[in-house]
Each structure stands twice: as C-alpha cells, then as structure tokens.
Amino acid sequence: MNKKMEYVDKVANDIQFSGTFHVKNSEGITTKNYGYSNYAERIKNQTNTRYGIASGCKIFTSIAVCQLIEAGKLSFDTTLNQCLDYDFPYFDKDITVHDLLTHTSGIPDYFDEDEMDDYEELWASIPMYHMRSLKDFLPLFKGMKMKGKVGNAFSYNNAGYILLGLIVEKVSGYVFGDYIEKYIFQKAGMEDSGYFEMDDLPGRTALGYIEKPDGAWKTNIYSLPVKSASDGGAYVTARDMALFWDALTQARLLSRNMTDLLLKPIVRVDDDIYYGYAGYMQVIEDKTIKHILMGYDPGVNFRFVQYPDTSLIIVVCSNKSEGAYEILNKIEDLLV
Template sequence: MNTNKKLAYLEEKQQEYSFSGAFYGQKGNDILMGSYGYANRSDKLANQVDTRFSIASGCKIFTAVAICKLVEERKLSFDSKLKDCTNIRFPHFSEDITVQHLLTHTSGVPDYFDEETMEDYEELWVSRPVYGVREPKDFLPLFQDDTMQAEPGGSFQYNNSGYILLGLIVEHMAGCSFTDYVEEHVFRKAGMLDSGYFEVDSLPERVALGYVEQKDGKWKTNIFSLPAKGGPDGGAYTTVEDMAKFWKALTGNRLLSKNMTEMLVKPRVEVDAEEQIFYGYCGYMEVDDHHDAVQYIQMGYDPGVNFRAVHLPQDGTTIVVCSNETEGAYEMMKEIKKVLAV
C-alpha cells in the first residue's frame, strides 16, 4: 500500500471514528501525518499537523526525565527520601517514601484524583476554582493532610499526587519553577519548539481547544474542567511532530547520558502479568518473555483531551496521536499501526 492509499484508508477510519486531532506515524523512511476536525469549533478553525494539543498524563515522562537529570547532576538519587528533598511537610506520610517510589507509582501516598473512586476528573473542580491552580504547590490542599493509602514499596497503584511531589522536588533541588526546568532541559534540548506548559487564559497561537460532548449532543470547551496550567502530573501542550522529536532526542542520548537513559526505560514494576505490561521511570511498556521492552506506551486522558503514543525500540517506529476530544486517539493509533505494519 503506497502513502496515498494509506492516508486514504486513515481518512476513511477518521470518519468512522469521528476523530478530531492530528497524528504522526514513522517507520523507517515511511512517514504519515494528518489532521482532522476543528481546533476551534465556534470559528470553524481546522486542526493542522502543527496544532498544539494538551496531552494530559502523557507528559509524566517529562517529569521523569527532569528527575533523572537532577540525579545525573548528583543533586539527589533515586533512593533519596521525599522528606529530604523538599521543605514541605506532610504530617501523615511515611518517612520511607523515596524518589523511586514516586516515579513508579508505588509510594502509597494519597492520590488527589483516585481513578478507582472518581470517574471524571472534572468533578474535582466543581467546588474549587481552576483559575487558581497554576503551580505544583496549588495541588497540595487536595492531598497534603490526607493519610497514606498504602505502604511505600508495595504494588503498582497509579498515582497523580506522586508526580506532583516529583515536581516539587524538581523545584526545590533546581531552584526554579518546574515548568521552566522542563522547558529548558527537555523541550529546548529536544528541539520541541512548539511545546510548553501554557496557561489556558493566555494561550499562544495554534492551540486546539479541548471539547467535551454533553448529554444533549452539544459540545462545550474544557476550560473549566482542568487546572489553569499543567504541571508535573499532566497538562503540557505539544504537537505530534514534537513528540516524535522527543523520542529521537531521548533515544539519541541528547537529553540524558546513555547510562541514565537505559535506567529511565528499564522495566521495574509489573502492572499486568497477562498482557506483559510493566512500568518504568519512563512510563508503561510492553515486554517480551525475557523482560526486554518491545514497546513504550504513553497515554493521557482528561475531559476534552485524548493522547496516545508508542515507540518501538527495535526499529525506532514512533506513532503519536493527539485529540482535542475525550476519545478517539487509541482507535486511530491502532489503524496507523495497521497501515505501517507494526
């Protein structure tokens, strides 16, 4: 199947899924890019391949890279205790929580958004003003005084609060804001010039608004459904091509040393034995029978935000799908995998 036929097939699937967003797929010299739907429904502004999308938790990997950079600089270690890495006090937290526990979702700290008990992230902001949530410290009232939900070092339990804590560690150890640190040490080094932690009330050009479908079939934007500015646990904006640049920079050891990159991408905690899914500092990954990673997986879900990306280390294949609606990215990623014969 030639490139035109592949794109025609994806166009057909986009209509089937009513997908709104952009995609990038690369395997060897075969590169596919495309965009559909509207970045702004009111003004009928179409999404483009260089449109910037929020990627929700898909940017936790940037937080992990920032931590690894500080470890390289010997400002902390993976065994450093949370209590020694920030001057913020957590009265009911275990003193045994380490940086590694936070990175691998095994810290046991209370999660401010527990996905097992709360279905919709939007519920968090019904009685809390989202416009006041712009820095990692602004999340503290949501969990700082709560009790532990498990002992450190236990089984994997996905935890957004843990990444807020990692962001606070970055700020304490680096002496600057978390977002400034990531933008300098990750985005600029990787050549991700369109990426950033933008504030929803002062967005730059080429940013897609996120849309949530209501029960009556009408659409609303997600500006009151998410914090005003993203941070360590999610909410950065990027383009599909910038995410491909990120993986090239990471695997080319331009963000971290070769040794530290290997530590970042190593499988560490079992998530799903049947599906052979593990979690490492870099996020989810599928492993083979020898526990070698065969596919790195990024995902992000928020009201009006849907992001999926995979990177295959064996041949460098990278697929990135960003949507400015709540669903659709995973379905399009499967179709891109099919036409690239992944």
C-alpha cells in the same frame, strides 16, 4: 506508507476524530490532521497545532528528575522528607524518589479513580482557576492518610508526580515548566511545546472539547487546572513528540547509561505491561516490544507508541475526550 494511511480516514470519519497523527518509520514520515482546533470559528487542526497531552507528559518530569540525579543533586533513594519542607503528617517517612517515579509510594492521590469517575468533579468546590502553581495542589492530598504500603504494588498516582515536580523546583531553583522548556524542550528541538495557562494560550493551540448529553460540544476550560503541571497538561505538537523521543533515545537529554535505565521495565502492572521511569511498556520474554505513553483529560486524548526493534513511532493527539486509541490501533494494524 501514505497509501496505507488512507484506511485510517474511515476510522476517523466513523468516530468524528479531531486531532493529528504523526507516523515515522523506515518508509518516511506521514502526518495527517482531522477536525478543528476551534469549532466555533471552524479553524482546522494543522500539523503545527499544539495539543494538551494530559499525563502523556509525566515522562518529562521523570527525565528532569534523572537529570538532577546525574548532576549529583538527588538520588533515587532520596526520601521525600529530605527534599521538601512541607508537612505530610500521615505519609511514610521512607518514601523515596524511586517510589514516586514508579507509582509505588502508597500515598493518596488527589484524583482517586476508585472513588471519582470524572476529573471534572474535582473542581465543583475548588476553583480550577486558582491552580497556577504546583503547591496549589498540596491541599488536595497532603493531609490524607496513606493508601497503601511503600514499595508495594503499582497504583497509578498523579499526586506523586506533583511532588516530583516540587522536588525539581526545590533542587533546580527553576519554576517547573521553565525547567522542562529549557532542559528538555529546547534540547530536543521542541519549538512549539510548552507549559501554558488555559486563559493565556498561544496561537495554534487547540481548544479541548467535551461532548454534552444532547450531542453538542463544550470546551474544557472549566474542567482542568488553569496551568499545566508536573503530572500532566503540557502542550505539544505531534511532530514535537517524535523529535522528543529521538532526542531521548539518542542520549541527548541524559547520558547513555541513564537513558538505558530510564527505558527499562521496573514494576509489573498487568500481564505483559510494565512501568518504568519512562512510562508504560509491553514486555514479552524479558524483551521490550514497545514503549507506551498515554494521557486523558476531559477534552484531551493522547497516545504514543515506539517499537525499539523497528524504530516505528506513532503519535496521536486529539482535542476531544476520545478517539486517539482507535486511530492508534488502526495504524498499528496496518504497520505492525
């Protein structure tokens, strides 16, 4: 497998990729690093470098909710109003946990990609350094009108996962990030992963880089909320994400029945792409071909796929805004 991976080098060099890929299959494990975690200091990315994965960590929120459902503290049919005491004057009273998990709630999103091209635009008038808890996101969307009807078509929604994180906090009594670290990261052996603050990052954490119009690079410190949230922003190593998937599929995070439910397709997104409690998946003739996790923020690019039939896992983490998909695509060409 290592010989095949040499072909990835050309793609990485062509696109100036910065990050790490980690591949695990029946032939073994291959990990390779490119670029720098800190370009000013010329600190190279390493196998144990921690990367932001943006929305790639929504699955952690889903698992936390499912754990609380298994504990009898929630159900998929529990409504938003039964969980939270905040006032949502225009939200439908029938929105359930299931609707929020599957992006079918119809609520407005605080970052609406139909109206806003660049996530950085959010922080032009709102200090991103004030976004240190989940409730800090509520003023961005809680007073807005519904965007669609509950239970209708899939519409990707970050705000729904902020609400799910608040539900986890309310029901469990933990700060959201603390809950994930205790009940998911520790159980999965993800020793290098966590929910960090950008102005207090631990060692071995890659800074995110955004290309400027003149071709130079700037960090993303003013482009993202300062604290990781339940809709995205956790920091992981590529290896930790492979460990996480192993723990999930081996039913070490949830019961076998709940794990199977988590991994099932639920709502059709487009053509052969579906969404379930565990994120995206490609489904052909009622068979799940691969599970897909992805995340994008300014200075952050993440891709993950797992093929159930072969147990192939490919993880690509990047500390630039682009590049993870190209690396993933080349690896899939070589191995699938």
